[in-house]
Amino acid sequence: MPKTELIKSSFSDLPEWENEDFTKALGSFIESCKTSKTKEIYRDLCTQAVGEKDAKKFLMTHFMPYKISQLQNEENSILTGYYEPELRGSLVKKEPYLYPIYKTPNDLVTVDLGSIYPELKNYRLRGKLEGNKLVPYYARGDVSAKSLKAEVICYTDSKIDLFFLEVQGSGRVTLENGKTVFIGYDNQNGYQYSSIGKYLASIGAIPLENVSLQTISAWLKDNPLRIDEVLNYNKSMIFFKQKDKAASGSLGVVLTPKRSVAVDQRYI
Template identity: 55%
Template sequence: MKQSIFILLISILFFGCTKGPQILSPKLPQTYLMESDFSNLPNFYEENYGDVLKEFQNSCKSSKSKKIYGELCNKSVSNLTPKEFLLEYFTPYVIHSKKAQNKGLLTGYYEAKLYASRSKSDKYKYPIYSTPKDLVSVDLGSIYPKLKNYRLRGRVVGNKLVPYDTREQSKDKDVNADVLCYCDSKIDRFFLEIQGSGRALLDTNETIFIGYDNQNGHRYRAIGRYLVKKNELLIEDVSLQSIKRWLEDNPSRVDEVLNYNQSLVYFREKYQGATGAMGLELSPSRSVAVDRRYIPLGSMLYLNAMVDDKELSKVVFAQDTGGAIKGAVRADLFLGAGSKALEIAGRLKSELHLWILLPKENRKNYE
């Protein structure tokens, strides 16, 4: 009963009774939604519905998805075909930005690969840290409800909470944290932070999985933007590949450029591949990272963009977040592991149209 009431409240908050793109949820004060139809979703009828249903059921393992979809998580094992299930129980809504624009940005990310050792040596000397023992994280929403999803991070000095060390300040200090392993490249370690997860091939031939656990509280700043500002790269040429190539060609300036991003990420060892913010293992080309100030984690979405001069239209699932993912019509598509995933993710930057698929069963409650 409580769950059905929650679903009803979410429906009312999201949709109200308006026709055009509107701010419809006090919990998402900058998210505009407008009702659409499956016939308006490009190439929807070419989708692999069985694959979508399987991923929906996987996403329903998380309480975040269950809060949005309620009984639909149980109904997904009904006698309906996967296509019938989607058409029968869901309504698509176009997501707009705060300026009522329905165009945004799609980028890609991948599971990084590193070479590492449990022991420090001349070859393996760049530590990958767990969360520092003196890092304090304050959930501001517990004090100020309007600041839900915002955290304050720092450390206590005397009786004051002060900012935690930046990337540059941490370099020559003994960080109060355990070392998961030592890798052979500070550049690869930096891109592990950007991707959020990876696998490290140890010198013992063992592979370990590493995933995001925390960060130092400083805002993410894109080093590609810094290189453009310094006239080292043209903005149209910025990609993961071009940035990495520049860093490798300019070893004396690596620290200067990396330190521009004061944010520093800490990791924990995991026992499965790349894992998102919902605790689920990410599915290549089905999982996306979103800005949860605008899109709830656990949502089923539909995206339309151009990837390598080909149209990409498909159902995806909001299962992750990222420091560089800002805005309503914004998604970062997880592409998996390996060289091909890296190649596509590194250059993916496409105009994006985005829909959210929400329960149809509550439509009568907000008409």
């Protein structure tokens, strides 16, 4: 795991800083103040922000930008965008709604290693019990062949769209009656994520420089007999829970377009 450090920077080093919509940026911060965790850290600042007239001055007075740098000469970091997938679905399994969106299985065991070893904070071990031993849980390719002990939120009509829902971690499903079901990340089967885009590039299906959600999806639709082969390359599988609002982050606040940022807590 590469180590990182934060290096103090300046607002003038931020690309397009002067063209920022500071009112929206401050609004995003105020929205995050609705959570107890943010209130605890920024109690006084949250109070000041509500009545602030000069958003740019407020942000530059109370915040400082930092550059994230790796201590070792590791591979470059990955920066990706997020979108909220919209799927079609049914509460009942029937054609064409054949692909289940699972809740966390009853037999999935999650061990917070940080509760035992403080130096392993934010690391979790997942598996299932066989006797008194914790063994790996079912990989993606095993799930269809096993009797998964999990409730189903609903069924969707596209295995491909369901896969990308897992990649994003949350989304919405429009049912046949027009009702919208919001779903979000709840747990994971314990396997490390593997990029199917890199896999497709490695077998010569798509040039690496052309790999994207769109090109992957198009290739899978053009090669239906190889969908399982490609999707199962990623052994990781996400389990969901039903939510009462649109996509939200770890603080429980609805994400703000072009403002909210997700980070890996193992690094930052």
